[in-house]
Amino acid sequence: MEDATATTLATELDGLLAMARELEARVGADQGVPGAARELCAALAASVDRAVRLAGRSGNAGGRASVNGQRRSGRKAAAAKVRTQVRVASMQDLGPLDDGLSWRKYGQKDILGATYPRSYFRCTHRHTQGCAATKQVQRATADPLLFDVVYHGAHTCAQTAVLAGMEQQQPPAAFGQEPQSPPEEVQWPAEPVTPFSFPSCCHLTGSYGYAAAGGGLGVDMELEDQLDELFLDVSGIF
DNA sequence: AGTATTTGACCCTG
DNA sequence: CAGGGTCAAATACT
Numbered sequence: 001m002e003d004a005t006a007t008t009l010a011t012e013l014d015g016l017l018a019m020a021r022e023l024e025a026r027v028g029a030d031q032g033v034p035g036a037a038r039e040l041c042a043a044l045a046a047s048v049d050r051a052v053r054l055a056g057r058s059g060n061a062g063g064r065a066s067v068n069g070q071r072r073s074g075r076k077a078a079a080a081k082v083r084t085q086v087r088v089a090s091m092q093d094l095g096p097l098d099d100g101l102s103w104r105k106y107g108q109k110d111i112l113g114a115t116y117p118r119s120y121f122r123c124t125h126r127h128t129q130g131c132a133a134t135k136q137v138q139r140a141t142a143d144p145l146l147f148d149v150v151y152h153g154a155h156t157c158a159q160t161a162v163l164a165g166m167e168q169q170q171p172p173a174a175f176g177q178e179p180q181s182p183p184e185e186v187q188w189p190a191e192p193v194t195p196f197s198f199p200s201c202c203h204l205t206g207s208y209g210y211a212a213a214g215g216g217l218g219v220d221m222e223l224e225d226q227l228d229e230l231f232l233d234v235s236g237i238f
Numbered sequence: 239a240g241t242a243t244t245t246g247a248c249c250c251t252g
Numbered sequence: 253c254a255g256g257g258t259c260a261a262a263t264a265c266t
Contacts, residue, residue, distance in 0.1 A: 104241095104242065104243085105242080105243060105244080106243090106257095106258070106259075106260095107244095107245090107257070107258060107259080108243095108244075108245080109255090109256065109257070109258095111255085111256075112254085112255060112256090118256085118257095120257070120258075122258090124242090134257095134258095136257090
């Protein structure tokens with residue numbers, strides 16, 4: 001009975017942890033970020049990490065269920081859903097849309113009630129490494145400059161390993177010790193200062209009301225609430 | 239030539 | 253039944 005819930009929770013936490021690490025990495029790489037923000041991000045990552053441990057991945061919280069050859073037939077436990085709102089200064093697809101990972105657009109749908117269509121992205125290495133991460137990007141109806149980015153699932157590809165690993169205490173020379181050790185390329189756009197394309201044109205938005213979402217995004221999760229608070233907090237510091 | 243994007247159709251869920 | 257998500261073929265771009 002509670003197995004499904006536990007599994008879902010573990011999956012959610014997994015996604016949270018990934019995002020926390022990413023956020024921490026971003027903040028840590030940015031020189032213009034106040035120390036308080038970094039501290040908060042570090043605390044966030046630590047807290048999430050602790051939560052993950054507390055949850056105990058006794059279930060099969062490894063990741064995706066099973067990749068059947070045909071269509072998905074029993075998508076029971078929803079994958080981790082993490083919503084992020086990002087505002088960009090220009091309508092170009094830079095900054096928040098490029099979170100350091102390789103995304104491939106696989107679809108676009110016009111959403112009822114929304115002015116702008118929703119784009120569907122999935123990890124480029126899905127066929128290569130079985131990375132089941134997907135994300136949806138949609139412009140807010142009210143603010144065309146405001147993007148709603150929803151992450152589904154967690155990255156299992158090499159890029160995520162590097163992304164999460166570079167922020168760990170592991171020395172930069174230990175890159176060859178990835179858990180999965182993919183023989184593929186593990187290289188980035190090679191940003192000297194900011195590994196993440198986070199130029200000075202994008203900011204996390206503090207205004208996080210549902211009014212901007214056009215009613216299309218209804219993620220009823222307590223985790224999201226907490227995320228909202230966290231992002232609000234971080235945004236306030238920025 | 240290979241890869242990423244676009245676009246329409248199909249299928250599943252609420 | 254309507255809306256939303258994914259697939260797959262075609263097209264565009266590098």
